[in-house]
Amino acid sequence: MAAPTVIDHLSTVRHVILVLSGKGGVGKSTVATQLTLGLRAEGKKVGLLDVDLCGPSIPRMFNVEGNEIHQCPEGWLPVYVDKEQKIGIMSIAFLLNNRDDAVVWRGPKKNAMIKQFLSDVYWHDVDYLIIDTPPGTSDEHISVMEALKKYNPDGAVLVTTPQAVAVGDVRRELTFCRKTGIPVIGIIENMSGYVCPHCAECTNIFSKGGGESLAKQSGVPFLGTIPLDPQLTASLDQGKNIADVYKDSPSLGAIQGVVKKLMKVDECLP
Template sequence: MAAVSETILAGVGNTLLVVSGKGGVGKSTATVQLAYTLRAAGHRVGILDIDLCGPSIPRMMGVEGKDVLTTPEGKWVPVFVDEEKRLSVISIAFFLESKNDAVIWRGPKKNAMIKQLLTSIVWDIDYLIIDTPPGTSDEHISLMENIRSASVLGAVLITTPQMIAVDDVTRELSFCRRTGINVLGIIENMSGFVCPNCSECSNILGTGGGEQLAARTQVSFLGRVPIDSSLTCCTEEGLSYVEKFANSPVSQVYRSIVHKLIGKELEDMEVEN
């Protein structure tokens, strides 16, 4: 039998971690938009949702309640989001009897589940995006320890502009550095709301906190994502925002972010007019 280290994230080209210091900053939403943007750029993409206590990815991608198939070898086949099978997802939510069930597990069981998710999925993708739980919990330590042998590009930190969120993300940044995870950059989410009628921008949650943190810690600032009610509707209904609103400011920001992350030109992306 092969060593566990040889089976971690088999079939995955490169891995991105999406992390935050606290809940409610739009980490899962950012994960989904990054995945759709990478797919639009022609890549095969997977999402691994290990936010065990708040697995919202399946609903955001319109695959809530789908069954996970199993191979004869006992491996799990990810759930495909599109007919072309270029975007797929695995989440703890698929293994719960009801979407309303709470995951009431102690640390050892959570860690065992994370290890199983990292070793028992049949991937064939260019990029895997891992949606992590908020904070710096036991699950984070288990994840970081297990992916040391995998090809990991690094972590993308998500924050909102206000300083109380930035302070929590600062702790997350410290955690990544202490555990040896490369920090690719910071996204300032929910940064300003542009009125669809008058085009005036209102900084509801403030502005600049994420960019200031990036400058202070010498980390790349990836972009400032404004609030868009259409994005909220798409995530509620399981629709692809970056396809439905390809020319929106938010979609343009995510294309810029992906360009910075993977270092490739995205001019040839298919865009709906």
């Protein structure tokens, strides 16, 4: 009896980008979400894989909580957020019985789940696969890196906030990428100033320039800054695209600039 054919879903993905951060609370999932929406606005078909198993927030940000995962002959189908099926999402949140359930797993079970996500999800010929990772440099990151190596992923986008503490953690993330052989596409400085919703003035609550300075010191591209914007926060809480509900938001232009630079840098990578 012939062995069943193993379908290599990731082989059809044109670009694979990881979103990493050295610490929690820097807005990594927010950045992953905005990169996904920005790439879609550029006409790309995008997959977003949420491997933050203990803190899966991506479904909430796209207002698709409670959706179920369906099987097809090729494997698991992602949850699509639009009728055109231009954005597909996969997250552990879709496999939980209740949104308040905690994932209390040891490393081996987490690693097995991540490997299953990477091998069994049928992305159906997407242009970009964005992988939102948990903070730090743990077992989950190593599992992702090892599974992706044979596909030559484009690399990682590192997210930081301007403070020295956050930038210091990103330095360690840079070291992790170099040790595991993952190229660094660039650094994004998130929460770079607070935009007043009344007068649109930007105040540097958390200082400014830490991410850009680190990029220069490390010899990696700086992809830009995204301000701390109440309208961006509101759109994420509502599960809506900021481009649809806050067209005049100052953070929208910042995000579009980051996406365009990301695509340009990504195309230049070997």
